[in-house]
Amino acid sequence: MQIKEYKPLIVAFCCNWCSYAGADLAGNNRLNYPAEVKIIRVPCSCRVNPMFILRAFQRGADGVIICGCHPGDCHYTSGNYYTRRRMALLFSMLDFLGIERERTRVEWVSAAEGAKFATTMNDFVEKVASLGENKRLEDLRCKR
């Protein structure tokens, strides 16, 4: 019997204007990062509701990363500032509940930072992979 190698599932929410374009640039420059990263396009990082993040964990994601424009560069001027507060508090709360803090991350990636996007994803996947499966925020019904 072949043992399947554990590969984490990563959901990446990327804002349309900077980080999604940054991911595109990583593609243009053929910068590899693991296929476990699946990107969901949102207009702005401030569109990401904590419910989406928990939903991803419920459905089996092992890590969730939110990427937006650098503070000050938001296409909508202030969206990422709200993201910054919301996620700082949410991640702190998840940590408070004993959820591994390495499973969540916010990273600012500009449209010019294809390389940063790729290294960020490589690093994030590696960190999450070292934690193993998400057990503390899983919903067993979604495991089968």
Next chain:
Amino acid sequence: MQKITLESLVEKAVSLLENGTVTSVLGWKKGEFDYDITPAVFESADELKKDFVWNDFCGANFSKYLVSKTCKSEGKILVFLKPCDTYSFNQLLTEHRFDREKVYAVGIPCEGMADINKVKEVVGDGISKIESNGDDLVVTTIYEDAPVKVTCKDVLAERCVNCKSKRHVAYDELLGEEGEVIASERFDEVERLEKMTPEERFAFWQNELSKCIRCNACRDVCPACTCEKCVFDNPNSGVENKAASNSFEEKMFHIIRAFHVAGRCTDCGECSRVCPQNIPLHLLNRKFIKDINEFYGEYQAGAEVGLRAPLVDYTLEDLEPGEVFDRRDNNA
């Protein structure tokens, strides 16, 4: 023992009713025992004299009732507010949840409310009578011939042990003496948890939240939870559920609820008071309050009407989410 007397409250209510300032009174109504007190609307002096009660078990925060009561009644309603209740009162006003014009708020001092569970830990079941006597409660049970004395201080509800303020931040009229904001130790328990390992914290919350029966009492009593329809009741929200099917859904409900009230929660402690499973839900809210204070500067929801809640605000220099843990690790 409360410093302000039942008689003075009734007298105030009766006079306001009789001089036409208000048409109804939101107050505490006598129960079967001396501790099972129900919030009620009184409309006459007779009712007040017969059933109004004020003792060490009048914990209920009336602020939220104003949302529905001011909507229905034509006249003004008198509401008695303890200091902690006034914060909720202001926060609801900030969010335009009730009509201030229809309310006559009377601030009353509070010496802290007793927790009947703590009383029972001392005297056991079978309580037939509880009387106040100075700093003590005198408890009579069916099992002992002699009543048992319990010091009020020893049976205070958790939220009163860690009372954050005896100062009223809103009222039309104040009875008794005004108190002060208190430098409480309310974050100690949060800190204790923060110092645990993630595994210990996880075990702690797993144990606590697994008790949840999703009765929604915490939500339904919460003055910050005044949504017309809660996301957890809305089939279109994607998170609706009636019962927590597993530990994920238990966490989901409490995380999202705490997040939704973050920056708006005044730390009134009603959630923990009403939880039939004794889950220390206030710790979740306090965690957010503590983080907000540490990350963005001291903030007390409801301290004034019109304050901008921290989650609908920002500064250019805010902490990065990634720095949250660095900072805590460095402090530890």
Next chain:
Amino acid sequence: MRKCLVEDINSVLAQINKAAKVYLPVDGTDGKARFEEWAEGKEWSNALNTERSAKDFFFPQTENLMEFKTEGKNIEIIDIRSDKDDFVIFGVRGCDVRSFDILDRVFLVEPIDSFYKARREHGIIISVACGRPSETCFCGAFGIDASNPAGDVTVWRTKEAVYWQSNTDKGEELLKKVEGLTDCDEAAVEEEKAKIKKIMDKLPLANLSTEDFGAGKTMELFDSDKWKDLSESCLGCGTCTFVCPTCQCYDIKEFNAGKGVVRFRCWDSCMYSDFTQMSAGQPRLSQLERFRQRFMHKLVYYPERNDGIYGCVGCGRCLAKCPISMNIVKVMKSLGGKDNE
């Protein structure tokens, strides 16, 4: 009648556990008792009653009914029912034992609820008499004898000894498997019973009367103007319903897990605004109507259809737990006229 010493109770439970898995009330970190699976080191709680009622064993808060597997556009239905093992619920109070009868009259009449039935058939109930009832107890009002509760086996606990009496074949079978129980006469138990009865008479709610309720009282009570005051401050939460040993309403829902769907039922509360929601809305629009429904059901509708048996067992949990301290006793006293003054 059999007995064992109080200090031997753990070894007795260990033996019962060999025959069938035992659940018993254990004190939690909050000092409150909840039913837990027996294991070495778990102590039988001294608490009068458990925070949640014993109905969970037969009618759990959520229960999966069936599953669907979806593959592309194909659906496969999976029956998830499996054979169950016998289990023992130890330490059930008289009120909760009665609650099983009340649930049976709902789930075990046609159409029989096979999920409930399967659990019920495998459950062996060991009840315990109440040595120290609380002021919130009023089982007597519904004819329950806390000094001599029903169940497959009844247990009395005194300072020194625990007394065991089998009431059914199932119970006798079980006790036979337990070594270390010695036969004894009933004197000690009778003494204990008498003691309990005396206490029961002293309880503040000992004289609560059901006189004005029961079959045929619908017209009289339904339009009472007292409902408004009673329901005035009801938060519409489900605490009373969920701690109640006899509330038996549930909702059937589905969870789409992606590759498959789980159909499950979960407790529902008539206090909730979306209870029995239908496409056209729901029948009880105001909290007054919902509040009235709950108490009318317990005190009038249920007895009307069930030989006068009330849908309440007087366990007192709702008295202790309601966030605003509104409860069935206050309702009975308010509506019940002179008898309850």
Next chain:
Amino acid sequence: MQRIGVFVCWCGSNIAATVDVQAVAQALKNEPGVVFSTDYQYMCSQAGQDMIKEAVAEHNLTGIVVCSCSPRMHEATFRKTAAAAGLNPYMVEIANIREQCSWVHKDIPTGTEKAIILGKAAVAKVNLNTPLTPGESPVTKRALVIGGGIAGIQTALDIADAGFPVDIVETKPTIGGKMAQLDKTFPTLDCAACILTPKMVDVAQNDKIRIFSYSEVEEVSGFVGNFDVKIKKRARYVKEDLCTGCGACVEKCPMKKVPNEFNLGMDNRPAIYIPFAQAVPKVATIDPNACNMLKNGKCGLCARVCTAGAIDYTQKDEIIEEKYGAIVVATGFNPISMDKFDEFAYSQSKDVITSLEFERLTNAAGPTAGKLVRPSDGEHPHTIVFVQCVGSRCENCAEKGKEYCSKICCMYTAKHAMLVRDKYPDIETYVFYIDVRTPGKNFDEFYRRAVEEYGVKYVKGMVGKVSPEGKKLKVQASDLLNNKQLNIDADLVVLAAAIEPDKSARPLATMLTASMDTNDFFTEAHPKLRPVESPTAGVFLSGACQGPKDIPETVSQAGAAASKVIGLLAKDKLTGNPCIASSDENMCNGCSSCERVCPYGAITYVDKEFRMPDRTTKVRRVAQVNPAVCQGCGACTVACPSGAMDLRGFASNQIIAEVDAICK
């Protein structure tokens, strides 16, 4: 239930080399809602688009998923295709299987597996898509230009030229800005006044242009096409319509000792003044801080000499409210303060001056009538040292100066040195520089002429210290190329001070909800593709408020901003972005959280009556989104605890469906 068509693009080998496109098409065929699935070499080609159109017709498709390159590339293309096929364009979703899949993953099994998942997510989203129609709003055909320098003047003239009314708001008593203070302009050396003042006259005479001089923008509300602006016209105590600009009052005013800001304080003006001869409007202004009549009611001379009866000591500030369709910011720049540059002895010696002061000193209309003399004693200077980059390119001195290059200093310093040498060949001129930056048409030639033809001595290196000694200024400097220290006895030192945005820009940006960089320069919507637009719709940028610029650049940007404004005002209606927030009033509790996070002020509240489920009615405060203002960021959707606020095109249930599909 949707009928979805899936179209998987090979993109030649770009996708097909690492993704088994047929397998993707096959796998997606089984997804709920999908009724048709195919693959093709180039989906974006005409043939590919035709294929989509045919499939829509043949299979009655209601939604389309294209698995192809990034939506940033061809989403618009496929939306047009859908529209041409009779579908709502917003029924299209793109699965990005090129940039975010085939190009970043190496082997076919991995790429294919991921492409299928991305495709499933797109299908899951389309299943919940609804047709969206952009909203429309009317356009007020009037523009506001804030700032009356050369940038504002040019923008206003160009807009007026196209036939639209324009208002200029200028804080100074006259338009003209910095350019009016300059002597000659590089690289052609024509006189600034000669080219600027005719334009100022054009502005004055153009009946489409109104000038609000001595005025400020007080409040801005509204949105693109529909701005409501309050302009505060400060009291100048002279009736503009009556004043003929004859100057009799200026001559007679007894209070003559007010530092003249137009000459940067190098001479004085009266309390009632006209900044310069060609001022527009040519109307006197009374300085209330200097006028005795206004301060203590003792004087009134000007009123007596004014034959037109224009003096009005009782004049009050006036608020003018006007509607505009577009707003152009042209607030310009100022040289930074030299207070923090003590090493150059600016505050100690009158003979250390800034370049702008030097402009006035050589200007025929300036304090010395154009005669270059030492300000301290009026003597002819023999040695002049020009110091470049004072406060510019300060990498390690951000607290003193600016990190950026002020861009114009190299050229004007070359101009100054050249002009000095041209008029006074006896004067030695030294220019100390870090780099000489002369990219621009005929710029480098100009600089070389200064060195080669006029003998201006350029020294690479910075001046370390200037110390007044007797009548001389000791200049200590290093010559980096020859690696030696220089000590020069100078008569005049000219500092090329860095320039910074005008101080009024920051509060203005807040009013306009326009963004700024950390240096307070306005941010453009896109640095390359939308350089004259601010991210806030309807707000445009002209001149140095966006970054340091010389005159030709300013004028060309001013024209560009004008053309953008004209393009906007030429429309009768604006169509918005349909992917905007909307609130479900039945669920909204009016808490104001959404309003507080909205960067555009797009949310307002109304009291509305609702029928409650228990048959009663209740008046509730509920949020409403202005579709013309909302830009669709979604900040409000998360601020809303009840979920009443949702974002069209990126609805919560759609994002949740994507999450579910990815995590399946």
